[in-house]
Amino acid sequence: MIYHLLYPLHTTISAFNVFRYITFRTIYASLTAFIICFLLGPWIIKRLRTLQVGQYIQEDGPGTHQTKAGTPTMGGVLILLSILISTLLWANLTNPYIWIVLLIIVGYGGIGFVDDYLMLIKKRNKGLSAKTKFFAQAVLALLAGFLLYLNPDFDTRVTLPFFKHISPDLGLWYIAFAMLVIVGTSNAVNLTDGLDGLAIGPVIIAAATYMIFAYVTGHIKIAEYLQINYVAGGGELAIMCGSLAGAGLGFLWFNAYPAQIFMGDVGSLSLGGALGSIAVITKQEILLVIVGGLFVIEALSVIFQVSFFKMTNGGRIFRMAPLHHHFELKGVPEPKIIVRFWIIAIALALVSMSTLKLR
Numbered sequence: 001m002i003y004h005l006l007y008p009l010h011t012t013i014s015a016f017n018v019f020r021y022i023t024f025r026t027i028y029a030s031l032t033a034f035i036i037c038f039l040l041g042p043w044i045i046k047r048l049r050t051l052q053v054g055q056y057i058q059e060d061g062p063g064t065h066q067t068k069a070g071t072p073t074m075g076g077v078l079i080l081l082s083i084l085i086s087t088l089l090w091a092n093l094t095n096p097y098i099w100i101v102l103l104i105i106v107g108y109g110g111i112g113f114v115d116d117y118l119m120l121i122k123k124r125n126k127g128l129s130a131k132t133k134f135f136a137q138a139v140l141a142l143l144a145g146f147l148l149y150l151n152p153d154f155d156t157r158v159t160l161p162f163f164k165h166i167s168p169d170l171g172l173w174y175i176a177f178a179m180l181v182i183v184g185t186s187n188a189v190n191l192t193d194g195l196d197g198l199a200i201g202p203v204i205i206a207a208a209t210y211m212i213f214a215y216v217t218g219h220i221k222i223a224e225y226l227q228i229n230y231v232a233g234g235g236e237l238a239i240m241c242g243s244l245a246g247a248g249l250g251f252l253w254f255n256a257y258p259a260q261i262f263m264g265d266v267g268s269l270s271l272g273g274a275l276g277s278i279a280v281i282t283k284q285e286i287l288l289v290i291v292g293g294l295f296v297i298e299a300l301s302v303i304f305q306v307s308f309f310k311m312t313n314g315g316r317i318f319r320m321a322p323l324h325h326h327f328e329l330k331g332v333p334e335p336k337i338i339v340r341f342w343i344i345a346i347a348l349a350l351v352s353m354s355t356l357k358l359r
Contacts, residue, residue, distance in 0.1 A: 002089045022215060022235050025090040029239045030246035033086035037078055037250025045254060045261050048072035053120060071259060074116045075251065076267020080109045082247035083274075087240050095236040096151060100144050101277045107140040108186055108273035112265035127265070137183045137269070144277055145178030153232050159283045161290070161355040167229070181285050182276035188295035189272030191302055191322050196259035197252055198324060198338050202294045202345035203271050204248035209291050209349045210278050211241035216356065217282045226356050229283040237278055244274060257335050287355060293348040294341055298322040 003019055010017040018024050053074055083105065091098050115127035128136075148154045149172070156174035157167040170177055193199035216222045218235020248271075254260045263271075272295070279288040289296055305321035318326040327337050 001093070003092055022218070022238050026211065026215075026238045026242040029086045029090040030242035032089060033082040033243040033246030034250040036082040036085055037247050038253055040078055040081070041250065041254045041261070044075065044078045045072050048074065048261070071262055073262040074113070074264040074266050075255065075261035076109065076112060076263040076265070076270060078261075079247045079251050079263060079267050080105060080270055082250060083240070083243045086243035086246065090243075091239045092236050095233050096147070097233055097237055097281050098240060100147055100281070101237065101240055101274055103147075104140060104144055104182060104273040104277045105270045108137065109266050109270035111136045111140075112267065112269040115265040115269075134183065134187075137186060137273070138179055141179040141182040141273070141276075142175060144182065145175035145280075148178060148281065149175050154281075155229055155231070155283065157229065157283075158285060159229055159287070161287050161352075162358055177285070178277075178280045181280050181288065182273055184299075185276030185279070185288060185292060185295065186269050186272035188292065188299040189275070190265060190268040192295050192298040192324075193263060193268040194322060194324055195328075195334055195338055196257040197255050198341060199268055199271075200248050200252050200255055200263065201338070201342040202292070203275065204245050204252070205342070205345045205349050206275050206288075206291050207241045207244040207248065209352060210275065210282060210284070211238045211245065212353065213282045213284045213287075214238040214241055214278065217284070228356065231281065231283055234282050237281060240274075241278060244271070257338060287352050290348055290352040290355070294345045298324070301326070 003025060006016050006019050010020070049072055053072055084102070087098065087102065093099075111128070111133060115133060118127035149156065156171055157169045158174075158177065160166050160168075189199055189203060192202065214237040215235050216226060217228060217231045218233065218238070220230050220232075223230035251261075251263065251267075255263065275292060276288065279285050279291075284291075299322075301318060301323035302321045304317055308315055308317050319329040320326055324337055324341065328334065
């Protein structure tokens, strides 16, 4: 809204010309989201405590987690509110990509909210059934993919990292491909959200990485120089990535070990969905496997554990899945696991950015 209110005045007051620059608006979108999250955080935590919106802990989980029972959850509402306000203030709202990502954020946030709410009602660590949750996620992701497909300026080719001239065109199948990326990322982030600050740290790193990708893919000269797909209007998503990173930093202030608040599914599902949809729009879909490699590892640890358990009638690869619980049960202190996983996420982000030149 600030963009639409002030930028038109640049013809009269030249100083307002600064609002045309995506870099300027991205910086202030990040700061706006951080400040909103930072200022509202204490009130949200207090309010959730008053409403007795506390986390239920699995009885078969690591014993150290039992002390976290009752910690306010559903803090993802704070993150989503910060992202929405900041994006609406600083982004160009005539850009259709902004609204598609907002659709996923709000929709997946709604699914997570219902899931968290049912956990509170049932007073146990289980809300929506896996089938119901997946179906709702798939419907929203297919809708987002369909809206992208209808956009005549959107390219249905898939970008392969490290290869200049290999970009298979999926055509109508791109809708299903987009759905898999969005739903997969959403659930991978959800599985990673098991320790204080473990998920939000890599989300911030991934958002900052895609902030760069969004800017370069939306800049025709830079995209041409780097020989990557140019996405007209894609640069505007840098502002949303900035809002996501800023809100994540604000939330981390309260979610860092020992956490005062958890994001819940309302946060993890929507943040993962946002990263997936941004990856699709910026044509860096496959690269998300590297950028969000930590989420992939966590998700695969669950898949391998469950598959091996069924095939061997009770056998286990890890002491417990997702992977971070395995290290907990091996006696590695929680803060050390968290920081080491963040380090891995940073290293993967650097590798992913190097692919812009390694083509």
